[in-house]
Amino acid sequence: MSWDFSTEPEFEAKLDWIRTFVREEVEPLDALFPGYEYVPLNEERRRIVDPLKQRVREQGLWAPHLGPELGGQGFGAVKLTLINEILGRTAWGPIVFGTQAPDTGNAEILARFGTPEQKERYLQPLLNGDIFSCFSMTEPQGGADPRVFTTRAVRDGDDWVINGYKYFSSNATVASFFIVLAITDPDVPVHKGASMFLIPAGTPGLTIEANHHLYGAYPHDPGHALVHYDNVRVPADAMLGEPGQGFHVAQSRLAGGRLHHAMRCIGVAQKAIDMMAPRAKSRFTQGSSLADKQLVQQFIADSYTELMPFRLAVLHAAWLIDTQGEHAARAEIAACKILAAKVVQSITLRAMQVHGAMGLTKELPLAGMFMSGVALGLADGPTEAHKVNLARQLLKGYEAEDPLWPSEFYAHRLAAATERYGTEVAAP
Numbered sequence: 017m018s019w020d021f022s023t024e025p026e027f028e029a030k031l032d033w034i035r036t037f038v039r040e041e042v043e044p045l046d047a048l049f050p051g052y053e054y055v056p057l058n059e060e061r062r063r064i065v066d067p068l069k070q071r072v073r074e075q076g077l078w079a080p081h082l083g084p085e086l087g088g089q090g091f092g093a094v095k096l097t098l099i100n101e102i103l104g105r106t107a108w109g110p111i112v113f114g115t116q117a118p119d120t121g122n123a124e125i126l127a128r129f130g131t132p133e134q135k136e137r138y139l140q141p142l143l144n145g146d147i148f149s150c151f152s153m154t155e156p157q158g159g160a161d162p163r164v165f166t167t168r169a170v171r172d173g174d175d176w177v178i179n180g181y182k183y184f185s186s187n188a189t190v191a192s193f194f195i196v197l198a199i200t201d202p203d204v205p206v207h208k209g210a211s212m213f214l215i216p217a218g219t220p221g222l223t224i225e226a227n228h229h230l231y232g233a234y235p236h237d238p239g240h241a242l243v244h245y246d247n248v249r250v251p252a253d254a255m256l257g258e259p260g261q262g263f264h265v266a267q268s269r270l271a272g273g274r275l276h277h278a279m280r281c282i283g284v285a286q287k288a289i290d291m292m293a294p295r296a297k298s299r300f301t302q303g304s305s306l307a308d309k310q311l312v313q314q315f316i317a318d319s320y321t322e323l324m325p326f327r328l329a330v331l332h333a334a335w336l337i338d339t340q341g342e343h344a345a346r347a348e349i350a351a352c353k354i355l356a357a358k359v360v361q362s363i364t365l366r367a368m369q370v371h372g373a374m375g376l377t378k379e380l381p382l383a384g385m386f387m388s389g390v391a392l393g394l395a396d397g398p399t400e401a402h403k404v405n406l407a408r409q410l411l412k413g414y415e416a417e418d419p420l421w422p423s424e425f426y427a428h429r430l431a432a433a434t435e436r437y438g439t440e441v442a443a444p
C-alpha cells in the first residue's frame with residue numbers, strides 16, 4: 017500500500033494563491049479587528065470582509081470542507097489539510113474562507129438530519145457565512161462524561177419541552193440557533209437515551225445566565241455561555257435524527273471537526289516557529305545571538321521535530337478519510353486531536369520564551385496562540401478522555417497472553433524457532 021499526499025499542479029497554484037491572499041489580505045484583519053471574528057459584521061467590518069469572502073468564492077475556495085452536495089468543491093481531507101494549515105496562521109482566516117467552528121460541524125448536522133424548512137432557514141445562511149450557530153452539550157457539572165448530564169426533554173402533545181443548564185456553549189450570544197443535547201429516555205444509558213434538538217435563538221425560556229471568556233480574550237468576543245433552558249417548548253420536528261440518536265448525531269460533527277482543528281494547529285505551530293527563528297537570530301546577549309546558544313537551538317530543533325511528525329500524522333489521517341472513510345480513521349483522528357493541543361502548547365511556549373517578556377503580552381499573538389493550545393486540550397473533549405478511548409480502541413486489536421511468560425520471552429521464541437527450522441541449539 018502506498019501513501020500518497022501529493023496534489024496536482026493546479027491545486028498547488030491554488031495553495032500559492034491562498035498563501036499570498038492570507039498573508040497580504042487576511043492577516044491584517046487580525047491586527048485591525050482582534051477578537052471580532054465571531055461578532056456579527058458592522059458596517060465598517062462588512063465593507064472590508066465581504067469583498068474578501070467574495071474573492072475566495074471567485075477562486076472556488078469558499079467552504080472548502082464541503083462536498084459538492086452542499087455546494088463545495090469536494091476537495092477531500094488531504095487538500096483541506098493543506099488549506100487549513102495556511103488558514104490556521106490567522107484568527108480571521110476561517111471566517112473569510114467559511115470554515116469556522118462550530119458552524120462547520122453544525123452545518124453538517126443540519127445537512128444530514130435537518131428538515132427541508134430547517135435547512136432553508138438555517139443551513140443556507142450558515143453556509144453563506146451570514147449567521148452564527150451554537151453547539152450546546154457540556155453541562156455545568158461536567159463535559160467529559162455525559163453520564164452526568166441532566167438536561168431533559170419531555171414530550172408534551174406534539175411538542176418537546178426542554179429543561180436544564182448547559183455550560184461553555186460557545187457563541188451563544190451571537191447564535192441564530194442552538195443545537196442542544198437533552199435526555200429523552202432516562203431509563204436507558206445516556207448514550208442511548210439522549211436526543212439532539214434545534215432551538216431557534218429567542219425561543220421563550222432560553223436565557224443566557226452568564227457568559228465566560230477565556231483568559232486574555234477580548235471583552236467583545238462572544239464568549240462561552242451558561243445557558244438556561246427553562247421550559248423551552250419546540251415542535252416535534254425540532255428533533256434532529258431519531259429519539260435516542262443524540263450521540264450519533266453529535267459524532268457526525270465531532271470527528272471531522274477534531275481533525276479540522278488539528279489541521280489549523282499545524283499553521284499555528286509553524287507560525288510560532290516562523291516567529292521564534294528570526295527573533296533568535298536578531299537578539300544578542302552575552303556576545304552572541306540567541307540563535308548561537310545551543311539551548312535556543314534546541315528549542316528550534318525540538319519544535320521542528322514535534323511539528324513535522326504531527327503534520328504527517330494529520331495528513332495520514334486525512335488520507336485515510338479520503339481513501340477509506342472517517343470510520344477507518346478513528347484512531348488516527350483521536351491521535352491527532354491529542355497531539356494538536358500538546359504540539360501547539362509546547363512550540364508556542366518556546367516561542368514565547370525566546371521573545372522574553374514581550375512574548376507574554378498582547379502586543380504579540382503568541383500568548384493567545386498558546387491559550388488556543390490549552391483550549392484544544394479541552395474543547396471537543398479533554399485529552400485524557402481521548403487517550404482513554406484511544407487506548408481502549410487499540411487494546412481491542414490485541415489478545416491477552418500467558419500472564420507469567422510473555423510471548424516474546426526468549427524460551428518461547430527459541431521453542432518456536434526450533435520447531436520452524438528443526439535445529440536444536442543451546443540457549444545462549
Ligand SMILES: Cc1cc2nc3c(=O)[nH]c(=O)nc-3n(C[C@H](O)[C@H](O)[C@H](O)COP(=O)(O)OP(=O)(O)OC[C@H]3O[C@@H](n4cnc5c(N)ncnc54)[C@H](O)[C@@H]3O)c2cc1C
Pocket residue numbers: 118150151152153154155156157158159160161183184185186187230240391392394395396397398399400401404
Ligand atoms: C474553548 C472551548 C470551547 C468550548 N466550546 C464548547 C461548545 O461550544 N459547546 C459545548 O457543549 N462545550 C464546549 N466546550 C466544553 C468542552 O467540551 C468541555 O470543557 C470538555 O468536554 C470537558 O468538560 P469539563 O470542562 O466539564 O471538564 P470535566 O469533565 O470536569 O473534566 C475535567 C478534567 O478531568 C480529567 N478527566 C476527565 N475525564 C477523564 C477521564 N476519562 N480520564 C482521566 N481524566 C479525565 C481531564 O483532565 C479533564 O480536563 C468548550 C471548551 C473550551 C475550552
